[in-house]
Amino acid sequence: MKNRIRAAAVVLLAASIAAPAFAQSAGAATYKAKCAMCHGPDGTAATPVGRMMKVPSFTSPAAKAASEASLIAITKNGKGRMPAYNGKLTDAQIKEVVSFIRTLQK
Secondary structure (H helix, E strand, C coil): CHHHHHHHHHHHHHHHHHHHHHCCCHHHHHHHHHCHHHHCCCCCCCCHHHHHCCCCCCCCHHHHHCCHHHHHHHHHHCECCECCCECCECHHHHHHHHHHHHHHCC
C-alpha cells in the first residue's frame, strides 16, 4: 500500500513539473485567437492574409528592435491596416501578447 501511494505521488509530481511545458500561456492563446491569422503562428507573417496585406515579420530586425512600449501602443491603437485592440483586449492581455511575440523573436 505504501509503495502504491509513493508511486502515485511520484507520478503526480512528474506530471506537475511537465505540465507547464505543455500548457499554453495566456499571451499565446490570445495571439492565436487574434493575431495569428495575419502574423502567422510563428510571427513571420507567411500567411495568405499576411502576404496580401504586406504584414511585417516579427523576426525582422526592426520588429526585434521595437520597444515594448511601441508594440503595446501599436496593438492598442492599430497601425496601417492593423485594427486597434484598445477596448477589445485588456491592458494585461496586450502585455501578455507582446511578451509572447518576444518569444517568437528568439
